[in-house]
Structure formats: structure tokens, C-alpha cells
Amino acid sequence: MAPVKPRKYRGGPPPKPRSMPRLAKIKLEGAAYSEHMAKARKNRKPGVTLAGVLLVGGAAIAGASWIGGNLFSAREALYVAADTMATAAGLTANIEVQGVEGQRKTEVAGVVLxxxxxxIVGASPQTMKDxxxxxxxxxxxxxxxxxxxTIRVKVQRRDAFALWQENGTxxxxxxxxxxxxGAQPSVYKNLPRIVGPGAGPAAEPxxxxxxxxxLLRARLASFVRVGERxxxxxxxxxxxxxxxxxxxVGAMAKLxxxxxxxxxxxxxxxxxDLREPGRVITQARQPQPVAVAAPPPRP
Structure with a gap:
């Protein structure tokens, strides 16, 4: 079979196909753009959007408080406003504490904000760290x-637990x-003291x-070793x-x-006195005598 020869056009190359009508092109491009924006909204990270809304909203509220105030007050007002908006949106911070356990973990979580x-926007990371x-x-x-x-806090606790007072040192x-x-006692004035000969090695429990x-820790001044026993x-x-x-230890938990x-x-x-099992013996303070002024002598 003989090959088909390309058709020749008189006066030049074949005409281009007719372009799409302008109105149809606008509709097609509009539909594609809408589909693109829908996908973008679906994949957008909620935290980033939330942060922008909170910071912009907070800045607007804080701006009013800046007038007649100082920069520190304006910054604090920004954090308060952003915190109020986030809390209203149900975004209460989940505080994760690493490095300590038990009551120390609770203590850290209580002071972060x-x-x-x-x-999460209630304060700057530096303020939380401080x-x-x-x-x-x-x-x-x-x-x-x-x-x-989420606020994640990693804590490194000091090696120092107490001050040992022995023979006046x-x-x-x-x-x-x-x-x-190498640790200087003057740096650790708020630590509890353990007092007496041999008190240091016996104090671990x-x-x-x-x-x-x-509750005991907040009220304790010192452990005093009695008779090394x-x-x-x-x-x-x-x-x-x-x-x-x-x-x-059991008596301390009971207290x-x-x-x-x-x-x-x-x-x-x-x-x-908690020395006897099953008994708590207390001794009340004696009331202090009240000095009463003697009546003036009669004339």
C-alpha cells in the first residue's frame, strides 16, 4: 500500500485550530483554582493558622493597652489577650515534664505558665524557662x-539536696x-539542713x-540526728x-x-511524738502570760 502523502495547502502551512472561547477559558481556570484552594485548605496545618489568628487578634487588643503604657505592659497584654482567645477556643495547654517524677514533676508543671x-501562647518560652x-x-x-x-519541659535538677551541718561547718x-x-553552701540557702555527727550518710532514705x-517540705527547717540512731x-x-x-519514712508519710x-x-x-506505732502524742504550747497594767493609785 502506498504511503499517504501529507496534504498540501495553498499559500502556507495549515491553519491553527480555533482557540477556546474566552468565557469557557475563564470558567475552566476558575474551577481549577477553586479545586487548588480546596486542597490547600484541607492540607493546611491548623497550628500555624491558629497561631496567626491568635497573634493578630492579640496584637489588636494589646495595641490599645500600649497607648499610655510601656513596651513591657504591651507585651504582657499581648500574651494575656492571646491566652484568653486560645482558652476560649478550648486549647488548654498540655504540659509535658521530662527529667523528674512524682511531686517534683507536679511542682514544675505548676510554675511553667x-x-x-x-x-500555649500564655507566655514566651523564655518566660516559661525562667x-x-x-x-x-x-x-x-x-x-x-x-x-x-503542647508545652514540653526538660528539667535538669541540681545535685544538691541538703546542707549538712556538722561541728559548726x-x-x-x-x-x-x-x-x-566545690558546691558553695551560700548558694543553697533554701535547702533543708541535716544536723549532727553521721547525719550525712544516714540521710538518704x-x-x-x-x-x-x-506539705512537710514547705515547713521543714532541718533534720536533726539524735544519738546517731x-x-x-x-x-x-x-x-x-x-x-x-x-x-x-513511714512516720513522715503519716505526718x-x-x-x-x-x-x-x-x-x-x-x-x-510519732515514736510509738499507732499513736500520736502532742504537747501544746503554754499560753504566754499577758501583762496587765496596774491601775493608777487612788488620790
Whole structure:
């Protein structure tokens, strides 16, 4: 079969096909653009959009407070406004704490955000970091904000757990009661003290127990070693709690429970004796005599 010869056109190349009508082209391009925007909205990260809305909205509210104020006040107003909007949207912060456990973990979570703020945009990461590092037992902290509602805090705690007072000399000790060489006691004034000969090596169980007893920890001034066999607790209000030789940790936990239920460490007691199992013996403070002015002599 003979090959088909291409058709020849008189006067030049074949004419181009007719272009699409303008109106049809506009409709087709509009439909494609709408489809593209729908996909973009579907794939858009909600945290980024949320952050923009919160920051723009917060900036608008904070701008009004800046007039007549200072830059610090305006910045704080921005965080308060953004926090209010995020909280109203149901985005309460989920605070993850790494590096510590138990009551120390709860303590860190409680100070990350300033009072009254509950969202991821309630404060700057630097402010959160400063809040955590203000705890006297924290060496350092790092803070990450993970959109839309997670704050991750990594804590490195200090080696120092207490100050050991022996023969009039103070040294810093770790959780095992061992001296921390090079640590200056003047830097750790807020740590509890352990007092007496041999108190350092014997302190490990009670120091670990104290970590989980926030009510006692807030009131404790010192552990005093008695006869190198048992402990007394000296509280900041001058009360003395006598612990048993056999189970001082259990007695400390019992004291924490009594404080939570009855507030025993805040009462007018001179001493609480927990040395006998199943018994709590208290000694009340003697009322101080009140001086009464003598009546003036009769004329």
C-alpha cells in the first residue's frame, strides 16, 4: 500500500485550530483554582493558622493597652489577650515534664505558665524557662512549644539536696548524703539542713522521702540526728516532730496525711511524738502570760 502523502495547502502551512472561547477559558481556570484552594485548605496545618489568628487578634487588643503604657505592659497584654482567645477556643495547654517524677514533676508543671494563664501562647518560652529555673532545686530547663497545645519541659535538677551541718561547718550533700565537692553552701540557702555527727550518710532514705511530701517540705527547717540512731524534724515554726528509729519514712508519710486532714503542723504544738506505732502524742504550747497594767493609785 502506498504511503499517504501529507496534504498540501495553498499559500502556507495549515491553519491553527480555533482557540477556546474566552468565557469557557475563564470558567475552566476558575474551577481549577477553586479545586487548588480546596486542597490547600484541607492540607493546611491548623497550628500555624491558629497561631496567626491568635497573634493578630492579640496584637489588636494589646495595641490599645500600649497607648499610655510601656513596651513591657504591651507585651504582657499581648500574651494575656492571646491566652484568653486560645482558652476560649478550648486549647488548654498540655504540659509535658521530662527529667523528674512524682511531686517534683507536679511542682514544675505548676510554675511553667504565669498565674491565670492556661494556653500555649500564655507566655514566651523564655518566660516559661525562667519560671522553672526559679525553683531552687532546678539546675537548668529547656522549653518547647508544640502546636497547637503542647508545652514540653526538660528539667535538669541540681545535685544538691541538703546542707549538712556538722561541728559548726556547712557542706552541700547530694541525694545519697555524700558531699558535693566545690558546691558553695551560700548558694543553697533554701535547702533543708541535716544536723549532727553521721547525719550525712544516714540521710538518704529521709531525703528521698521528702521529695514526695510537699506539705512537710514547705515547713521543714532541718533534720536533726539524735544519738546517731533516729531523727527529729525541726519545723520553721519551732515545732519538733520526733520520728521513730525503725520506720522514719513511714512516720513522715503519716505526718503528711495528718497535715492534709487536720493541719497538725500549723497548730499551737511544741512537739509531736510519732515514736510509738499507732499513736500520736502532742504537747501544746503554754499560753504566754499577758501583762496587765496596774491601775493608777487612788488620790
Amino acid at each position: 504565669p498565674d491565670g494563664r492556661r494556653s 519560671n522553672v529555673e526559679s525553683l531552687d532545686w532546678v539546675e537548668s530547663a529547656t522549653v518547647q512549644r508544640l502546636w497547637p497545645s 556547712l557542706t552541700v550533700v547530694d541525694a545519697a548524703g555524700e558531699r558535693v565537692h 529521709v531525703l528521698h522521702a521528702l521529695e514526695e511530701l510537699p 533516729r531523727w527529729n524534724l525541726n519545723l520553721k515554726n519551732s515545732m519538733v516532730v520526733m520520728l521513730p528509729e525503725d520506720d522514719p 503528711e496525711t495528718l497535715q492534709a486532714r487536720y493541719g497538725v503542723m500549723d497548730r499551737a504544738y511544741v512537739r509531736i
